[in-house]
Amino acid sequence: MLALAAGLFSGGSVVAHAQTVGDWVLGNWQGAGYWYPGVVSKIGGGKITIRYDDGDKETVSISDVRPYDWMIGMKVECNYKNAGEWFPGKIASLAGEKIGIAYDDGDKETTRTGRCRTN
Template identity: 85%
Template sequence: MFVLAAGLFSCGSAIAHAQTKGDWVLGNYKGAGYWFPGVVEKIGGGQITIRYDDGDRETVSVNDVRPYDWMIGMKVECNYKGQGEWYGGTIASLAGEKIGIAYDDGDKETTKTGRCRTQ
């Protein structure tokens, strides 16, 4: 079983096909090249509907979804204090939708995953 799962995560578009309703994923919101966390609400016909952690919803191609892979030490960009500006940082802690960020400029913040993204 482990070999099969590893194969699913290493095969381009097969990644998205491995997702099921309720899974936490990263979606390429509006095809802009940034990956935002959310939960799969619906799957069918080569499409996945995601409820992003910030509350937005979007139906996208299975190719615009990948497994949620954020972990401590990973580089992300976050909307610092919800002010609309995106700043680079590193995930310092992670518990569900609560995320601690150590920004590249030395600031620190605990925020929600819905305010963060990756490229």
Template identity: 75%
Template sequence: MLSVGAGAASAQTTGDWVLGNYKGAGYWFPGVIDKVSGEKITIRYDDGDRETVSRGDIRPYDWMIGSKVECNFKNAGEWYPGRIASLAGEKIGIAYDDGDKENTRTGRCRAK
């Protein structure tokens, strides 16, 4: 299990799966470290976006069954809260708080 220190991910090498604070907006999105250059880390997010951030803007990928997330239901643009019901790589099953269920991809989900 990875530990968190001062908000920065202990995993900081190319290929590590992390959560990135995309555009500093306070939401954590899953992605893979593409490049490390000093204190800057480039993340290739699961939805295809890329971003270079400081080490303080990443944390270990800690999603597991039962984790609370928000997902873009049916990719329609609206984010809804739920919990992870199943997880296999980038495939994720969500049990939404309103009772709906969906199988989707991690790139359509985020955490607070």
């Protein structure tokens, strides 16, 4: 699951390519402009099925997938204490799907990647 998808810069945007089943990627959930982490579970016909870290599943165009690139210090938004509101912060630690967040308002939380997103 920790295999990272290969990426390629093209025209200022990241385009994922050469994914295989099991690659950890970021998917543009329902084309809404937010990128959520998940694992490729199926590939075919220019489409990729992602099992998101929060348990949701979606089949998207390859253009709606990019390499998983989260790292310590990166800005994300997370669903603080799973209360339904998204708050900005930075990644303070990463260990698989376990993620430490230092929120912009000074709060800290250890949560799961499935409760975080980027835009």
